[in-house]
Amino acid sequence: VPNAFFLKKGLTVEELVKALNAVGASTSSIISILESIKAAGALSAEIKII
Numbered sequence: 001v002p003n004a005f006f007l008k009k010g011l012t013v014e015e016l017v018k019a020l021n022a023v024g025a026s027t028s029s030i031i032s033i034l035e036s037i038k039a040a041g042a043l044s045a046e047i048k049i050i
Contacts, residue, residue, distance in 0.1 A: 013045065 005023060007016065013034070020030050037043045 013043070 005019065007019060011019075016034075017030055020033065025033070031047075031049060034043065034047055038045075038047055
């Protein structure tokens, strides 16, 4: 699939952020993605934006 990438199950937040950076995602996009994952209940960590 063009412009897509697949992630393994059990991925860490660090691995996810590295993968998103590798495909050129902006900082604001990464934050939005993490917030969406959290809202969906798939992230049990606290997100702190500094």
